[in-house]
Amino acid sequence: GDSVTQMEGPVTLSEEAFLTINCTYTATGYPSLFWYVQYPGEGLQLLLKATKADDKGSNKGFEATYRKETTSFHLEKGSVQVSDSAVYFCALEDSNYQLIWGAGTKLIIKP
Amino acid sequence: ETGVTQSPTHLIKTRGQQVTLRCSSQSGHNTVSWYQQALGQGPQFIFQYYREEENGRGNFPPRFSGLQFPNYSSELNVNALELDDSALYLCASGRAHMNTEAFFGQGTRLTVV
Numbered sequence: 726g727d728s729v730t731q732m733e734g735p736v737t738l739s740e741e742a743f744l745t746i747n748c749t750y751t752a753t754g755y756p757s758l759f760w761y762v763q764y765p766g767e768g769l770q771l772l773l774k775a776t777k778a779d780d781k782g783s784n785k786g787f788e789a790t791y792r793k794e795t796t797s798f799h800l801e802k803g804s805v806q807v808s809d810s811a812v813y814f815c816a817l818e819d820s821n822y823q824l825i826w827g828a829g830t831k832l833i834i835k836p
Numbered sequence: 837e838t839g840v841t842q843s844p845t846h847l848i849k850t851r852g853q854q855v856t857l858r859c860s861s862q863s864g865h866n867t868v869s870w871y872q873q874a875l876g877q878g879p880q881f882i883f884q885y886y887r888e889e890e891n892g893r894g895n896f897p898p899r900f901s902g903l904q905f906p907n908y909s910s911e912l913n914v915n916a917l918e919l920d921d922s923a924l925y926l927c928a929s930g931r932a933h934m935n936t937e938a939f940f941g942q943g944t945r946l947t948v949v
Binding site for chain 2: 729766767768769770771814816821822823824825826827828829
């Protein structure tokens with residue numbers, strides 16, 4: 726079945742560092758891909774999405790490109806802030822419109 | 837603020853008991869999905885409701901059941917609770933066939949002792 730694999734955390738960076746969180750997927754067809762963020766004590770929020778190959782999703786300085794050839798959707802940000810500390814989830818939408826999730830990557834940004 | 841509210845926020849139950857969790861959907865949304873998120877894991881899809889009927893189910897036993905009401909609010913019921921049912925339960929509301937627009941509540945933390 727469809728699955729999502731993302732890099733294990735925690736990922737610890739200093740403020741203003743460059744961020745990459747890797748995400749790869751296995752799916753039949755060409756699913757839509759998402760990054761969700763879960764801040765401490767809050768629910769999941771959609772961060773960005775891409776619906777077809779080569780699409781780039783972006784929001785709040787984060788971006789991710791749908792790479793069909795490598796089945797990847799890596800999350801990047803050029804300069805992270807302490808407020809970016811959260812858990813980040815990569816997900817895909819399967820053929821039944823259900824979300825399949827990765828295990829999450831905890832990001833810790835130190836001042 | 838997503839407009840999706842869940843209650844209660846925390847709950848402690850004893851093994852074998854039954855529990856009901858509630859979710860109020862965002863205005864204009866007609867589907868509701870429930871997810872179980874174990875500590876340190878990603879959410880696992882339990883089921884989705886659309887027009888008050890179950891519209892897809894994940895790999896969960898029948899003791900997990902749900903209801904959707906005409907005002908699009910929803911309940912998740914779990915019977916015969918087991919210790920492994922301890923998790924964060926998330927509700928997400930959206931529009932039919934557009935889970936891309938789903939908005940999540942803050943979740944209910946269930947602890948089974």
